[in-house]
Amino acid sequence: MDLIRLAYASKRTISLNYDTVKQLIDTARINNKAEDVTGILVNFGPIFFQVLEGPCINVNRIFQRISRDERHEQIQVVYCREIGQRYFPDWSMRSVNLSNDSDQLTKYYLTEKEGFHPHLASHFIIELVARYTKA
Numbered sequence: 001m002d003l004i005r006l007a008y009a010s011k012r013t014i015s016l017n018y019d020t021v022k023q024l025i026d027t028a029r030i031n032n033k034a035e036d037v038t039g040i041l042v043n044f045g046p047i048f049f050q051v052l053e054g055p056c057i058n059v060n061r062i063f064q065r066i067s068r069d070e071r072h073e074q075i076q077v078v079y080c081r082e083i084g085q086r087y088f089p090d091w092s093m094r095s096v097n098l099s100n101d102s103d104q105l106t107k108y109y110l111t112e113k114e115g116f117h118p119h120l121a122s123h124f125i126i127e128l129v130a131r132y133t134k135a
């Protein structure tokens with residue numbers, strides 16, 4: 001069925017509160033369900049990190065919408081592979097706030113060098129996904 005998993009990181013341009021997160025997740029759940037896409041949306045510090053899983057064409061369609069969204073910027077794909085099975089089959093979009101780990105996590109993304117380097121965090125991303133798969 002050519003399932004893929006795509007993960008990206010971005011920097012948010014909006015302030016996050018209960019309403020802004022709820023609005024994002026509500027839309028995501030409706031659209032993703034219609035596209036058979038599942039995943040997880042993590043936020044910590046100024047960063048969004050999202051995993052999208054599903055049929056290749058559908059994931060791309062959803063990702064194109066997300067890419068055009070002005071609520072975030074500097075979107076960088078850090079992972080995109082064909083998969084045998086999903087990590088998040090039961091979640092059309094799960095929201096996770098990692099603000100408790102925020103300082104530790106943010107350093108992986110916003111290095112001492114100027115700029116935004118999410119690819120430096122690929123090892124961390126795998127651990128994160130594993131942690132939430134078991135939860």
Ligand SMILES: Cc1cc2nc3c(=O)[nH]c(=O)nc-3n(C[C@H](O)[C@H](O)[C@H](O)COP(=O)(O)O)c2cc1C
Nearest residue numbers: 024027028031032048062065066067069071072093
């Ligand atoms: C960080 C972030 C994650 C998002 N995740 C999804 C998602 O998983 N699925 C989705 O349909 N829209 C998601 N959205 C919302 C889309 O960007 C877009 O607003 C929505 O799909 C409506 O698209 P449309 O205006 O083209 O109809 C996300 C937006 C942001 C900023």
